[in-house]
Amino acid sequence: MKYLLAVALFFFVLWIWRTAQGTRSGKQAPPASRAPEQMVKCAHCGVNQPVSESILTHGRYYCCNAHRNEAESVDD
Numbered sequence: 503m504k505y506l507l508a509v510a511l512f513f514f515v516l517w518i519w520r521t522a523q524g525t526r527s528g529k530q531a532p533p534a535s536r537a538p539e540q541m542v543k544c545a546h547c548g549v550n551q552p553v554s555e556s557i558l559t560h561g562r563y564y565c566c567n568a569h570r571n572e573a574e575s576v577d578d
């Protein structure tokens with residue numbers, strides 16, 4: 503009977519220890535987000551947007567084709 507009690511106590515301690523380990527390593531900091539993309543300003547309306555979504559014409563960035571066309575027509 504004493505042996506059974508010792509085994510039960512052993513598993514109880516093991517369970518407590520594993521629970522403590524789980525709560526400690528369960529939640530880790532989220533992985534670092536990707537490096538922020540370079541933001542550029544539309545030369546026509548001034549809105550900031552990622553460089554990959556901008557239209558580059560004559561060294562100027564535009565947010566859309568319409569603004570590029572408007573700015574080009576003004577320049578001419």
Ligand SMILES: [Zn+2]
Pocket residue numbers: 544545546547548549564565566569
């Ligand atoms: Zn624009």
